[in-house]
Amino acid sequence: VSASIYLAHRREEAYPDPERFRPERFLDRTFSPFEFLPFGGGARRCLGAAFAAFEMRVVLATLVRAARFRLHGDPAIRVVARNAVVGPSRPIQLALE
Numbered sequence: 001v002s003a004s005i006y007l008a009h010r011r012e013e014a015y016p017d018p019e020r021f022r023p024e025r026f027l028d029r030t031f032s033p034f035e036f037l038p039f040g041g042g043a044r045r046c047l048g049a050a051f052a053a054f055e056m057r058v059v060l061a062t063l064v065r066a067a068r069f070r071l072h073g074d075p076a077i078r079v080v081a082r083n084a085v086v087g088p089s090r091p092i093q094l095a096l097e
Contacts (some may be wrong), residue, residue, distance in 0.1 A: 005037045006079075006086050068097040 010018040014035040015025065033041060039049035046052070063069075071094060078089040 003037065003041060005040070006081065008035065008037055011035070069094040070097055071095075 009015065012018060014031065039046035039052065071092070073093050077092060079086050080089045
């Protein structure tokens with residue numbers, strides 16, 4: 001038995017319009033450990049979660065500061081389940097502007 005991260009991240013109470021890509025929603029408020037589970041939860045939480053989050057912030061800040069990106073190709077990307085994780089239905093291609 002395990003929690004469904006996919007379903008937790010689609011709860012209307014926590015994420016209004018959950019199917020829409022809105023990264024700014026994370027600037028509006030701080031989510032509890034029961035609402036946002038990017039690295040699992042409880043006793044089985046990823047050991048590298050803190051480092052991964054820090055590394056992601058550094059890389060993204062560097063990229064966003066240095067360049068502009070545009071979604072290349074068809075913008076319709078579906079979420080598909082792959083065993084215990086979910087991901088995009090196809091590779092996401094970005095064009096550098």
